[in-house]
Amino acid sequence: MDSDSEDSFERADESTPIGGDGSVTPNSLTRSQALNLYVSHAFSTWNARGYEFAAILFTAAAYPDTLVAAALRMIIVYFAMILFSSSVGHWVERSPDRLRTLLSTILCNRGSVILGSFFWILILSQRDLVGDEATFVLPSNAFLKGAGFAVAVTFGIVERLSASGNLISMERDWVVTVAAPAGQPYDLTHLNAVMRRIDLVCKLISPILISAFISAFGSVRLGVVFTGLTSLLSIPVEIFSATRVWNSSPPLQAPRAAPPPPPPPPPQRTQAESRSWLARTRQYFHGFEMYFSTTVWIPSVALALLHFNMLTWRATFITYLINVGYSLNTITVARAVGSVFEISSTVITPRGIEYMGKARHHAHLEDEDDESGVGLIASDQEESRDVQTVIGLQRFGLWGMSWQLVNTIPVTLALWAISTLKEEESLSAFARRVVAGQTPPNVAWSVVLFSFLAFSRLGVWVFDLTTQQLTQTLVPTHQRSSFAGTENSIVNVFELLGAGAAIAFPRMEQYKWLALASLVSVVISLIMYAGWVRRQRGHLLHWEKVAHSICVGDRGR
Missing domain, CATH: 1.20.1250.20 (MFS general substrate transporter like domains)
Structure with missing residues (x-):
């Protein structure tokens, strides 16, 4: 927003919101x-x-x-x-x-x-x-x-x-x-x-x-x-x-507009039966049926799957770090650095969505018929802008997932190396550490671990923000809250699976397998989301533009 429009916005009466171009926008x-x-x-x-x-x-x-x-x-x-x-x-x-x-x-x-x-x-x-x-x-x-x-x-x-x-x-x-x-x-x-x-x-x-x-x-x-x-x-x-x-x-x-009434029960069911626990169970699973009938359940499940990831600052990961020799101060500083990257995602994401959604960064909008007007919340006058926003969300969300995967790989390698080095220590060295205190793990691998772990937090929150807005805009109005409730249930399923995996592999030397399982969950999440984007847009990359860029680069040399 330029300075003139910002000044007019600040002078506006609070009951009459003003848009960036000075026009009245009653919903703003x-x-x-x-x-x-x-x-x-x-x-x-x-x-x-x-x-x-x-x-x-x-x-x-x-x-x-x-x-x-x-x-x-x-x-x-x-x-x-x-x-x-x-x-x-x-x-x-x-x-x-x-x-x-x-x-x-x-x-x-x-x-x-x-x-x-x-x-x-x-x-x-x-x-x-x-x-x-x-x-x-x-x-x-x-x-x-x-x-x-x-x-x-x-x-x-x-x-x-x-x-x-x-x-x-x-x-x-x-x-x-x-x-x-x-x-x-x-x-x-x-x-x-x-x-x-x-x-x-x-x-x-x-x-x-x-x-x-x-x-x-x-x-x-x-x-x-x-x-x-x-x-x-x-x-x-x-x-x-x-x-x-x-x-x-x-x-x-x-x-709020009343949602459509549920389908009537079969004639053979009595009123008492419709109020029974069986009816309530059917209503519960009806929420999951609605969830999986939407166009954005795949991005939602891909995001929920990341809650299985144990390479995050949850209690099990912190406990593991303490047991392998990291001090609480080191963990606190590393966590704070990761939080800085998490917070920075809220600054980067709006700009990334706008950049990725601009017409010059993708095929012409008239070629994206499958995305135009599907469940969007804006009026017809803003349809072109909303199509750009949805495309920007899809593309930048894919960037966020790719960024997380790229940075999760060295984190997994570092944890694997640290666990292997700990296993190779002799019993006498372990006994000396018990008396004299834990010696910290290898410095080089520690730098790799905490640096790339912090970088990965940027990708996961970019993906979180873009997926949230996709579900806000592409889920029908009368289903948004029910969708979010069911989504929360699925998130907790993966949280529970993560807790169960930690219980099943409780020893410190086994955490490298949990790290590997976390990497696999990130890979699956990326594959799910990339497949969904490809179905929605018909492609992941404009290969002709990539080839053109390579050819231009070759001629430049």
Whole structure:
């Protein structure tokens, strides 16, 4: 946007959004509305990312001598998300009032964190964990501790489901509804990039703040109190910000269009049978039938498959790095560098989509009949621009996946080399390390490992952003929320498979096989996505242009 149009945009009355060319765009956001949207999303994401990390610390403090509790909590949560995420998406889709839906997810999420914090306090206050000198001490009781843990995990499931509902409502409904037409301020590409940037910044800073608070005060119980108070204090800010956006946006205030009714049950089924668990099971699988009937289920599954990848900063990978000799400071710095690349993807992606979508970078638009107007959210006047956006999304998403694969290969080689070197160490050397402390792995392989791991994070988040916008624009309006809920279920299937693989190969020397399996998952994901792009566009590369470039280069020499 040039300086003249930006000045006119800033002077515009907030009830009349102005586009980049000075024209009135009633579906566009003003700067104030966008800020309130970002604030509401930031507080929701901050709490979700913070509690996700805090629950790991609370579980480790409650059961310090075993990993069983942490693994059990993770598996239970994954199973719950697989079972109920589709229903959450269906609920968001069927709720006619957008504001009430979003506020319900906020209140449910914050309430579950606050109540869960109460039970974490009870668990962590038992005498065998805090000793007799603590201010508040409860007698040790294994049964009550287990019961409290079960209740805390239950509230954790509610927290994850409500956070998922909040994200679906915000990303698949609110953002798509208020987004400006393509190419104007606050269009869908811009909103997605900023929202994901907020998510990644919260993912980096929120866990660090909780860790710093617990370290400063030396008490996990105070960390529980801090987590609960943060959730409580954020409620009015989130509600106020979301309400301001809704009050000033007629498209959001309009009742959501009712989705088509489900097909009637067979005549032989009675009303009681239609309400039985069998009917609910059929409804559950109907969500998967809808999901796989869309044109973008392949990119969605390709993205979900990446959640099996164990070459990311998940608990198993961090545990492996610590056990092979890396210090916590080294891991923290490497993770922070990777986060910088993740955040940079939100800056690069909008520009990459625009660049890849320009007419001079692909065949003429009239040759792309298969993509024109399919499920796009823009009006007919912007159809040409929207076709360019979809093509840009497809091409830049392919670039992101290719970039991730190229950088995952050296990461896998480095882990394989580090594991092999550890296996070749003699028993006496191992005994000396146990006494004198772990010696870090080979420096050269460590540089390769952490450098290319950071580079790979750029590719995965580029692919994530482009796939998200493809599903936002190419899935029919009345199916977006249900699609997102089912997509979340599939994501958790691969998360669960990753956790199961880590349990099946628990020894440190076996992690190289998990790394190899992760590389295979990235290859499969790229093949799936590339095949989908080829079917949509009829080609992956313009080979005639490649040949022309080579010929020109040869003549130049």
